[in-house]
Amino acid sequence: MDEQFKFLDENRLLKAVEVAKILNISRALAYQLMKQRKIGTVHIRGACRVRPIDLKKFIEDNTTPSEQGIF
Numbered sequence: 001m002d003e004q005f006k007f008l009d010e011n012r013l014l015k016a017v018e019v020a021k022i023l024n025i026s027r028a029l030a031y032q033l034m035k036q037r038k039i040g041t042v043h044i045r046g047a048c049r050v051r052p053i054d055l056k057k058f059i060e061d062n063t064t065p066s067e068q069g070i071f
Contacts (some may be wrong), residue, residue, distance in 0.1 A: 013042055013049035022055065033058070 014022075019039065020030035033039045040054030 010052050013051060014055065015049060019050050019055060023059075 016030045016034060017027050019034070020027045023030065030039075034041050034048055034050065039050055039058045042049045042051060
């Protein structure tokens with residue numbers, strides 16, 4: 001697993017509040033992204049969770065390539 005995800009157990013399911021903390025966004029936005037299926041989720045009865053691999057995919061899919069010389 002990548003360096004930024006080394007603290008995540010790949011078998012652990014993340015709550016929306018944990019997703020929000022990792023992405024540095026509000027809990028409401030994390031729920032919205034999960035509900036819109038932009039972040040893959042696992043549903044267990046009424047609970048909605050995110051696998052670390054799905055969060056990693058979301059981050060990779062939404063990362064734009066940096067251009068040299070910008071900063």
